[in-house]
Amino acid sequence: MFLEIEGLSMQFGGLSAVKDVSIKIDEGEIHGLIGPNGSGKTTTFNVVSGYYKPSGGKITFERKNITGLPAYRITAAGFARTFQNLRLFKSMTVLENVLVGMGHHAKAGLWQQILNPIAVRREERAFVEKAMRLLDLLGIAKLAEYPATSLSYGHQRRVEIARALGTDPRILLLDEPAAGLNDIESVDLRETLVKIRESGVTIFLIEHDMKLVMGMCDIITVLDYGRKIAEGSCEHISNDPVVIEAYLGKEEQL
Amino acid sequence: MSNQAAGLTKRNLSIAKAVALAVIGCVLLALPFIAQNRYQVHVINTAGIYILISLGLNIAMGYAGQFNLAMGALWGVGAYTAAILNTRFGIPFWLNLPAAMVAAGLMGAIVGLPSFKVRSHYLAIVTIGLGEVINIILVNEQRLTGGADGISRIRMPSFFGVPINTDERYYYLILVVVLLGFFVARQILKHRIGRSFRAIRDDYQAAKAMGVNTAYYQILAFVISAAYAGAAGALFAHLNTYISPDIFEFSSTLFIMTVTMVGGMGSLAGSIVGGLALPILQEYLRVIRNWQLVAYGVAIMVVVLFIPGGVMELMRRLRGSPMLRQFSAQRHAEERFEPEEPNVSGN
Amino acid sequence: MNIGIFLQTIIGGIGIGSLYALIALGYSMVYRSMGLVNFAQGSIYMVGTYFGIIWYAGMVMGLHVPYPVALLVGILLNAMLGVLLERIFRPLAKLDLMFMLLGTIGLGFVLDNLFVIIFGAEGFAVTSPLPNAPLVIFGIRILPQMLLLIGGSALLMLGLQVFLKRTRSGKAMRASAMDNEIASTMGIPVNRMNAMTLAIGSGLAAAAGILAAPIVYVNPAMGSAVGLKGFAAAILGGLGSIPGAIVGGLVFGVLEAVSAGYISSSYTRGIAFLVMVIVLMVKPSGIVGEVTVEKV
Numbered sequence: 001m002f003l004e005i006e007g008l009s010m011q012f013g014g015l016s017a018v019k020d021v022s023i024k025i026d027e028g029e030i031h032g033l034i035g036p037n038g039s040g041k042t043t044t045f046n047v048v049s050g051y052y053k054p055s056g057g058k059i060t061f062e063r064k065n066i067t068g069l070p071a072y073r074i075t076a077a078g079f080a081r082t083f084q085n086l087r088l089f090k091s092m093t094v095l096e097n098v099l100v101g102m103g104h105h106a107k108a109g110l111w112q113q114i115l116n117p118i119a120v121r122r123e124e125r126a127f128v129e130k131a132m133r134l135l136d137l138l139g140i141a142k143l144a145e146y147p148a149t150s151l152s153y154g155h156q157r158r159v160e161i162a163r164a165l166g167t168d169p170r171i172l173l174l175d176e177p178a179a180g181l182n183d184i185e186s187v188d189l190r191e192t193l194v195k196i197r198e199s200g201v202t203i204f205l206i207e208h209d210m211k212l213v214m215g216m217c218d219i220i221t222v223l224d225y226g227r228k229i230a231e232g233s234c235e236h237i238s239n240d241p242v243v244i245e246a247y248l249g250k251e252e253q254l
Numbered sequence: 255m256s257n258q259a260a261g262l263t264k265r266n267l268s269i270a271k272a273v274a275l276a277v278i279g280c281v282l283l284a285l286p287f288i289a290q291n292r293y294q295v296h297v298i299n300t301a302g303i304y305i306l307i308s309l310g311l312n313i314a315m316g317y318a319g320q321f322n323l324a325m326g327a328l329w330g331v332g333a334y335t336a337a338i339l340n341t342r343f344g345i346p347f348w349l350n351l352p353a354a355m356v357a358a359g360l361m362g363a364i365v366g367l368p369s370f371k372v373r374s375h376y377l378a379i380v381t382i383g384l385g386e387v388i389n390i391i392l393v394n395e396q397r398l399t400g401g402a403d404g405i406s407r408i409r410m411p412s413f414f415g416v417p418i419n420t421d422e423r424y425y426y427l428i429l430v431v432v433l434l435g436f437f438v439a440r441q442i443l444k445h446r447i448g449r450s451f452r453a454i455r456d457d458y459q460a461a462k463a464m465g466v467n468t469a470y471y472q473i474l475a476f477v478i479s480a481a482y483a484g485a486a487g488a489l490f491a492h493l494n495t496y497i498s499p500d501i502f503e504f505s506s507t508l509f510i511m512t513v514t515m516v517g518g519m520g521s522l523a524g525s526i527v528g529g530l531a532l533p534i535l536q537e538y539l540r541v542i543r544n545w546q547l548v549a550y551g552v553a554i555m556v557v558v559l560f561i562p563g564g565v566m567e568l569m570r571r572l573r574g575s576p577m578l579r580q581f582s583a584q585r586h587a588e589e590r591f592e593p594e595e596p597n598v599s600g601n
Numbered sequence: 602m603n604i605g606i607f608l609q610t611i612i613g614g615i616g617i618g619s620l621y622a623l624i625a626l627g628y629s630m631v632y633r634s635m636g637l638v639n640f641a642q643g644s645i646y647m648v649g650t651y652f653g654i655i656w657y658a659g660m661v662m663g664l665h666v667p668y669p670v671a672l673l674v675g676i677l678l679n680a681m682l683g684v685l686l687e688r689i690f691r692p693l694a695k696l697d698l699m700f701m702l703l704g705t706i707g708l709g710f711v712l713d714n715l716f717v718i719i720f721g722a723e724g725f726a727v728t729s730p731l732p733n734a735p736l737v738i739f740g741i742r743i744l745p746q747m748l749l750l751i752g753g754s755a756l757l758m759l760g761l762q763v764f765l766k767r768t769r770s771g772k773a774m775r776a777s778a779m780d781n782e783i784a785s786t787m788g789i790p791v792n793r794m795n796a797m798t799l800a801i802g803s804g805l806a807a808a809a810g811i812l813a814a815p816i817v818y819v820n821p822a823m824g825s826a827v828g829l830k831g832f833a834a835a836i837l838g839g840l841g842s843i844p845g846a847i848v849g850g851l852v853f854g855v856l857e858a859v860s861a862g863y864i865s866s867s868y869t870r871g872i873a874f875l876v877m878v879i880v881l882m883v884k885p886s887g888i889v890g891e892v893t894v895e896k897v
Contacts, residue, residue: 049463075465087460089453091520100453103446104465110474114441124445167465315699368878372885374698375638379836380881382829383874390871504829508706515703547714554707558700559692 008057032217040226050074080169095144101166174205286422302428305529310482316520318475319455324385330502332487337405347411354488362480404498518566610862618854619754623809624831625846627802633841634778641709643828649679649807668730683803687796724820839887
């Protein structure tokens with residue numbers, strides 16, 4: 001049992017953003033979370049990744065109860081996430097951005113950094129190699145030395161993903177990874193995500209781009225007004241009248 | 255340009271750099287002899303002390319984005335620690351220096367604790383407030399600190415029997431400590447620690463999401479900056495042989511902030527530039543003190559509005575290289591401009 | 602413990618607290634409408650005091666203008682200064698906090714030292730327009746001037762509330778402060794609103810200084826200490842909140858007075874600051890609560 005979200009609820013003042021949502025994700029899955037705007041998808045992510053303490057419910061990851069833990073501990077437990085509106089580190093290059101995530105594996109402490117620079121440099125080299133491999137996986141190895149925010153939107157998205165992968169996660173939470181990408185870039189993204197899954201990372205993603213979601217997700221959970229209204233494979237979801245109603249009711253297109 | 259010519263130019267550049275370094279090195283070594291009188295050397299010594307504090311502030315604020323506005327008070331903690339140990343217990347400078355750093359570092363950790371709960375302008379006022387509290391304690395604890403009268407008759411250090419009792423000799427001591435401070439700072443800011451600092455500064459939440467232990471690094475930034483202030487305090491106490499609490503008031507923190515910002519916040523070299531320029535300017539414009547301060551204020555506003563990266567940014571702009579805007583002075587700046595893409599063949 | 606003395610101390614605290622409150626209002630209003638933390642507020646307070654007192658104290662051509670007129674003149678002149686300052690603050694408001702702070706501090710420096718050049722660093726004492734003999738109300742001795750300070754401040758704060766809630770300009774100001782963009786799409790000139798806010802903030806600071814002048818010593822350095830405390834008071838109450846500024850100011854003043862009277866006069870300043878730090882650790886948004894300024 002990999003990731004289990006049980007009866008999750010999140011209230012902001014009087015507003016119930018997420019109500020009694022339960023999702024089970026198996027290891028190695030690519031699990032999609034969709035729903036009309038305002039259905040509570042990002043809030044769910046924010047709770048799972050530790051930004052909010054849930055008002056109710058339980059989250060278990062690999063048998064450990066991670067409900068309400070702060071973000072840093074959740075990352076240490078093996079979660080990584082990207083953000084809907086990119087949050088790259090503005091003052092750093094692409095490579096440096098990716099390296100940030102690896103910091104918590106570092107063995108060399110402060111004193112070592114001052115007094116034993118050689119050991120630190122060795123460790124650093126290993127990190128850089130790993131980072132370059134990740135950048136390569138995302139197809140942007142050549143951009144390593146560029147200031148991260150000087151790249152195109154699509155490339156910056158990839159840096160975000162590479163950076164998240166740098167923390168060596170077991171599960172990757174992607175918040176609208178295809179937002180703002182054109183068709184070609186979306187296809188590239190899909191291929192990349194498949195590669196990531198093959199490397200052993202489970203993927204949990206929020207998306208609006210139906211083509212992407214239908215094309216690659218094993219299981220899809222649908223939220224509406226903070227509640228789960230459907231869950232299943234792509235065919236099942238795309239034919240589910242409840243889902244269609246929810247989307248048509250909001251004048252969205254499937 | 256042919257390859258050969260290009261290679262030659264590169265070699266010329268590095269030769270030029272080496273020569274420049276050598277010249278600077280010689281000047282630094284010979285400075286007390288080049289100077290016209292003892293007073294000038296004293297001014298430079300004072301500048302050196304300010305450079306040291308500024309390095310600390312730069313680490314905490316420029317690199318880690320933490321508002322440590324208690325620097326003046328922490329400088330005072332270092333100075334008083336050294337002074338008390340020396341005048342009460344006869345402990346020599348060489349032990350006072352690390353002691354001052356430890357004492358200031360501990361205070362720095364306390365000052366930094368609120369950084370977990372409060373952000374930006376709140377953290378600013380909290381650190382200012384804590385700095386004020388420290389200053390008030392320094393003024394009021396008569397028995398310990400001599401109160402408003404301060405502590406006098408601090409003994410100047412001696413090095414293996416050679417007394418360092420002149421400005422000229424003290425200069426070399428300060429030179430060594432500042433150089434050490436600079437290189438240690440550079441080393442600390444490399445690799446993981448520097449990156450974590452910058453991540454916290456650039457985007458606190460994202461840093462947490464990437465597993466950075468923000469609490470640890472925040473306190474670390476405060477402690478390191480405080481240690482630098484502490485070292486500067488010990489140097490100051492033993493140089494001037496007399497200290498009083500008014501030296502370390504909030505205005506000193508403002509001065510150090512000005513030094514750092516004008517030199518270039520976020521750039522260690524900026525601390526050196528600012529730390530040299532401002533104290534020296536201040537000394538020589540002392541005569542027209544009040545107009546000087548007005549000019550000061552105007553200069554600060556000009557820097558803030560037009561050259562936020564200080565002198566270092568100015569130099570970069572003149573050289574034509576775009577600054578990797580470490581600080582976007584613009585709030586919430588969306589720095590997404592699209593330059594031509596590099597040649598990426600396929601994916 | 603002598604109840605009489607205690608009450609006297611409290612009243613003294615309310616007096617000085619009213620001063621802090623008026624200054625804190627300037628901080629909070631400007632922060633709320635422009636997102637700017639104005640570290641020159643203390644200097645503006647000093648300038649405003651001079652703007653009024655010089656007419657009253659015979660420093661301009663030997664004129665001894667009646668006190669209420671001097672008060673009015675000071676407020677008006679300082680309000681005009683506020684309008685001028687809006688142009689400088691406009692670019693500053695867009696900057697990151699560090700630069701904004703230093704920029705306003707620089708401005709404060711300029712003002713402080715210009716006035717040292719003009720008036721000299723020595724200050725002077727101001728004779729009270731009211732008789733000096735303390736009034737005795739219910740056995741408590743109160744200086745008439747203190748009563749004037751408290752009463753005058755209360756009136757001003759009341760006037761401010763009325764202005765903001767009842768008049769069109771006031772409501773426009775509040776709308777502009779809540780959301781600059783929406784307000785401007787509704788035809789509200791945001792810059793003019795900001796100028797008005799600064800004018801009011803500066804005017805209040807001038808009033809504070811002129812009302813307090815007979816109690817406090819007037820000199821060009823009077824701004825920095827009060828400025829810092831005013832800011833701390835604004836934060837204590839919740840930056841951006843108008844009731845917060847008033848509460849914060851009064852609490853700060855009373856804390857100072859009580860600790861000066863009962864604990865130790867030398868630690869006075871420290872205790873007020875310490876309490877502020879503690880309050881912030883417990884409730885980071887201040888006593889009444891911060892009004893967050895989203896400037897995206």
